Amino acid sequence: MAEARRPYDIDSLTDVAFRLFAERGFDATSMDEIAKLAGITKASIYHHVPGKEALLRHGLERALGALFAVLDEPATRGGAPAARVEAIVTRVATVTMRMLPEVSVLFRVRGNSKTERDAMARRRAFDSAVAELVRAAQRNGEMRKDIDAALLTRLAFGMSNSVAEWYRPSGSIPAEQIARAIRGLLFEGAARV
Numbered sequence: 452m453a454e455a456r457r458p459y460d461i462d463s464l465t466d467v468a469f470r471l472f473a474e475r476g477f478d479a480t481s482m483d484e485i486a487k488l489a490g491i492t493k494a495s496i497y498h499h500v501p502g503k504e505a506l507l508r509h510g511l512e513r514a515l516g517a518l519f520a521v522l523d524e525p526a527t528r529g530g531a532p533a534a535r536v537e538a539i540v541t542r543v544a545t546v547t548m549r550m551l552p553e554v555s556v557l558f559r560v561r562g563n564s565k566t567e568r569d570a571m572a573r574r575r576a577f578d579s580a581v582a583e584l585v586r587a588a589q590r591n592g593e594m595r596k597d598i599d600a601a602l603l604t605r606l607a608f609g610m611s612n613s614v615a616e617w618y619r620p621s622g623s624i625p626a627e628q629i630a631r632a633i634r635g636l637l638f639e640g641a642a643r644v
Contacts, residue, residue, distance in 0.1 A: 459491060461499050461509055468506040469552035477507055477556065478563075504566055511560070511570040514553035517546045518577050532584050533593035536607075537638055539581055544611045544630035548618050555615040578604055607637050 467489045471480040482503055486493040500506055521527060526538040547554045557574065560567040578601070585600035594603070610633045618629065 459489060459495070459499060461505075464489060464496060464499055465506050465510045465513070466552075468503070469510045469556060472507070472510070473552040473555040476559070477503070504564060507556070507564075508566045510553045511557055511566065514550055514557040515570060515573045515577070517550055517553075518543060518574075521546060522577075522580060531593055532588035532591055533638075536581065536584050536588055536594070537634055539584070540607050540611070540637055541630050541634045543608060544614060544633045545626060547611045547614050548620070548626040548629065551615060551618065551620070558612045558615055578608065581608075607633075610636065 464485070468480070468485045471484055471488060475484075480503070482493050482496060485503070485506070486496055489496070500509075521539055521542040524538070524542065527535050527542065529535075557570060560570050562568045562571055582601045582604040585594060585603055588594040589596045589600060614629060614633075618624075618626075620626070
């Protein structure tokens, strides 16, 4: 079913494309399908972008830009390292649910193109920055030292990443509650005290 006709630009076309990429995968989605969902001709898409790879690049950049922006928020820039990690984990979960199609595709890239390899490198840089903050929290005695910082970071983001597989904005659990649950499990555990 085609969306209502509206003026298109790279952002609105990326929105349409990423809904399909998240549902079907990048390789399994054709420009014809994107055009059909957008309610425009394939030729009209090429007026705005040179091809499907440009849409992928633009959407992945949006996702990565949102993740890196988390590192620049006041709660993640100052204070005790553990509190900063906690704020980052919570905000990454929120970003994941707010940008579900883009982040879902980002989590699934495998390096099949330069665009995907660049996205993977930037995602590793993000994870590395957070792992370094975990190390600082461990050195300060704010987080347990018996778990490797990179592993702890991967496990923390693994919870957020999994949300992209099952979360639906129209579902019964609000996004804020899910983000708090991830933060709580990571920093407080699930054991009854």
